[in-house]
Amino acid sequence: MSTPRTLYDKIWDDHVVREAEDGTTHLYIDRHLVHEVTSPQAFEGLRLAGRTVRAPEKTVAVPDHNVPTDPTRLEGIEDEQSRIQVEALRRNARDFGIEMYDIDDHRQGIVHIVGPEQGWTQPGMTIVCGDSHTATHGAFGALAHGIGTSEVEHVLATQTLIQKKSKNMLVEVDGDLAPGVTAKDITLSVIGKTGTAGGTGHVIEYAGSAIRSLSMEGRMTVCNMAIEGGARAGLIAPDDKTFDYVKGRPHAPKGAMWEAAMTYWKTLHSDDGAHFDTTVRLDAAEIAPVVTWGTSPEDVLPITGVVPSPEDFAGGKVDAARRSLDYMGLAPGTPLREVEIDTVFIGSCTNGRIEDLREVARIMEGKRVKEGLRAMIVPGSGLVRLQAEEEGIAAKLQEAGFEWRMAGCSMCLGMNPDQLAPGERCASTSNRNFEGRQGYKGRTHLMSPAMAAAAAITGRLTDVRDLL
Amino acid sequence: MDRFTKLTGVAAPMPLVNIDTDMIIPKQFLKTIKRTGLGVNLFDEMRYNRDGSEIADFVLNRPQYRNAQILVAGDNFGTGSSREHAPWALLDFGIRVVISTSFADIFYNNCFKNGILPIVLPQEEVDKLMDDAERGANAVLTVDLESQTITGPDGGSIGFDVDPFRKHCLLNGLDDIGLTLAEAPAIDAFEAKAAAARPWA
Numbered sequence: 001m002s003t004p005r006t007l008y009d010k011i012w013d014d015h016v017v018r019e020a021e022d023g024t025t026h027l028y029i030d031r032h033l034v035h036e037v038t039s040p041q042a043f044e045g046l047r048l049a050g051r052t053v054r055a056p057e058k059t060v061a062v063p064d065h066n067v068p069t070d071p072t073r074l075e076g077i078e079d080e081q082s083r084i085q086v087e088a089l090r091r092n093a094r095d096f097g098i099e100m101y102d103i104d105d106h107r108q109g110i111v112h113i114v115g116p117e118q119g120w121t122q123p124g125m126t127i128v129c130g131d132s133h134t135a136t137h138g139a140f141g142a143l144a145h146g147i148g149t150s151e152v153e154h155v156l157a158t159q160t161l162i163q164k165k166s167k168n169m170l171v172e173v174d175g176d177l178a179p180g181v182t183a184k185d186i187t188l189s190v191i192g193k194t195g196t197a198g199g200t201g202h203v204i205e206y207a208g209s210a211i212r213s214l215s216m217e218g219r220m221t222v223c224n225m226a227i228e229g230g231a232r233a234g235l236i237a238p239d240d241k242t243f244d245y246v247k248g249r250p251h252a253p254k255g256a257m258w259e260a261a262m263t264y265w266k267t268l269h270s271d272d273g274a275h276f277d278t279t280v281r282l283d284a285a286e287i288a289p290v291v292t293w294g295t296s297p298e299d300v301l302p303i304t305g306v307v308p309s310p311e312d313f314a315g316g317k318v319d320a321a322r323r324s325l326d327y328m329g330l331a332p333g334t335p336l337r338e339v340e341i342d343t344v345f346i347g348s349c350t351n352g353r354i355e356d357l358r359e360v361a362r363i364m365e366g367k368r369v370k371e372g373l374r375a376m377i378v379p380g381s382g383l384v385r386l387q388a389e390e391e392g393i394a395a396k397l398q399e400a401g402f403e404w405r406m407a408g409c410s411m412c413l414g415m416n417p418d419q420l421a422p423g424e425r426c427a428s429t430s431n432r433n434f435e436g437r438q439g440y441k442g443r444t445h446l447m448s449p450a451m452a453a454a455a456a457i458t459g460r461l462t463d464v465r466d467l468l
Numbered sequence: 469m470d471r472f473t474k475l476t477g478v479a480a481p482m483p484l485v486n487i488d489t490d491m492i493i494p495k496q497f498l499k500t501i502k503r504t505g506l507g508v509n510l511f512d513e514m515r516y517n518r519d520g521s522e523i524a525d526f527v528l529n530r531p532q533y534r535n536a537q538i539l540v541a542g543d544n545f546g547t548g549s550s551r552e553h554a555p556w557a558l559l560d561f562g563i564r565v566v567i568s569t570s571f572a573d574i575f576y577n578n579c580f581k582n583g584i585l586p587i588v589l590p591q592e593e594v595d596k597l598m599d600d601a602e603r604g605a606n607a608v609l610t611v612d613l614e615s616q617t618i619t620g621p622d623g624g625s626i627g628f629d630v631d632p633f634r635k636h637c638l639l640n641g642l643d644d645i646g647l648t649l650a651e652a653p654a655i656d657a658f659e660a661k662a663a664a665a666r667p668w669a
């Protein structure tokens with residue numbers, strides 16, 4: 001019998017082009033997703049060196065970070081630098097023969113939502129993108145991670161990446177989630193437990209009955225934030241839900257090829273007795289709806305909690321907490337449920353999928369966005385937008401007081417016109433609450449779509465369970 | 469890429485933990501299509517007021533640290549996004565070495581691609597170097613990649629680990645795309661094998 005292997009071990013082994021004695025490995029890359037912000041310098045590097053893209057058919061381009069989410073964007077992007085980046089992507093895609101979903105294409109959206117939607121993302125693949133949230137694709141049992149621009153250039157030129165193998169970490173979540181508790185609460189709670197450096201040097205496999213019971217959308221939410229836990233990637237073994245999701249997508253295998261793929265995909269799971277270097281366990285029943293109070297994703301508390309005091313922490317975290325509280329304008333001891341908000345942002349590659357919008361619509365049923373709040377919904381892709389319109393969700397949400405935008409990263413990082421003003425406080429379904437992330441001096445509280453909807457109704461951080 | 473061999477320079481202390489990539493280079497500066505010129509915006513929101521004036525007590529604005537070439541930083545430096553603009557901004561400012569107890573994975577990788585040496589040390593040693601750094605220009609550090617040592621102002625020296633392949637590339641300023649392209653036959657062979665085993669991929 002061969003040694004039991006983890007899912008990560010298996011995908012890794014199947015992609016080793018060459019391994020040096022010290023473990024430095026050329027890993028083959030099956031899919032390379034490219035967006036406008038981290039790729040221009042890479043293409044420029046290729047041109048300067050007279051190199052080509054080795055496998056343009058394995059590469060796909062989509063602008064998302066920079067693009068305005070206002071329909072007027074089709075008349076041209078006003079911000080000159082953003083326009084230049086999008087134009088550069090267009091030119092690079094054309095010159096190097098790469099398929100691109102441009103801003104006037106109904107399939108355009110956030111790269112991590114478009115990849116799975118179009119069937120580019122499949123189990124067992126190695127997938128990279130010049131974006132840290134590439135871990136999202138791990139939900140399909142793919143090894144997917146973010147890379148820097150030099151590595152983007154390296155993959156474009158060679159279709160490989162130089163890597164050393166990470167350690168294996170198992171995050172097991174068993175049991176049933178209580179009503180009102182979602183995938184976002186799982187992933188935030190894991191980070192709250194391990195810290196933002198807890199996964200450093202590891203690839204996380206999420207397992208356990210609570211993970212299995214999540215939809216593909218929920219699994220993407222979980223894997224999306226593996227990077228916030230410091231891990232290189234997060235993944236989940238594929239199962240029937242995965243196969244059902246992939247089947248029939250434009251770039252999914254068809255016919256006999258589908259059968260062959262299925263035979264292989266079914267081998268993609270960690271063997272009994274496979275070795276994990278680190279294991280973390282959570283009881284799903286104990287997970288409450290959570291929000292962040294500070295400026296690091298590890299600053300997570302159940303909504304029933306109070307704002308902590310710097311003295312509750314140790315070491316370097318004492319000063320970090322003091323700085324966070326000052327930045328967030330929060331006093332220790334304040335019940336989180338008394339914190340008033342100005343803005344609600346629903347979207348991003350963490351929570352911009354159809355299921356997220358359905359959840360928001362469900363919570364909003366018969367209710368309205370509180371007078372005076374700014375509340376926006378930014379579908380993660382043009383297809384999510386269309387589907388929500390067809391299902392009647394879009395109309396309902398607009399009636400309830402939400403703005404209904406075009407697809408893009410939007411206020412997740414405020415590189416486009418959607419930004420927080422200084423001091424503005426936001427209930428956000430995105431993944432990062434760093435200082436300035438959503439706008440200069442903007443204040444971000446991360447939470448699930450259900451919790452963000454609850455906050456939209458009351459105008460403060462709210463326990464969604466009180467509204468169920 | 470510039471080679472890195474040995475550097476003697478002023479070290480700036482940044483004891484804050486979890487210094488993230490949005491702090492190192494805020495998103496509005498990612499709209500460039502170049503790699504250079506980002507140094508003036510390094511740590512922009514910590515370094516400048518909204519009107520563009522400097523925040524006097526930010527470490528890199530203090531006279532003794534304006535030419536710092538080394539950062540001694542709190543745990544988990546570079547957490548956050550994959551933006552290579554973070555090491556580009558550090559490099560453009562003149563920083564060639566960052567020392568911490570840990571780094572975020574992608575940032576750590578990105579440093580090596582740009583001739584910056586990130587060094588991981590245990591807490592006690594980082595604490596000691598942080599003390600040295602607090603002394604500003606009176607306390608230059610010497611970082612020698614070949615011998616993998618950091619020598620402090622009092623002459624004491626500390627060893628550090630670095631991956632041999634990365635060390636080799638950094639010492640020689642090697643572009644690893646060139647190295648990988650020399651492996652083309654191995655990539656061809658892999659593709660042929662993979663096309664048979666997983667033709668759909």
Ligand code: SF4
Nearest residue numbers: 133348349409412413
């Ligand atoms: S939605 Fe946010 S996290 Fe996701 S790719 Fe866009 S900017 Fe990055």
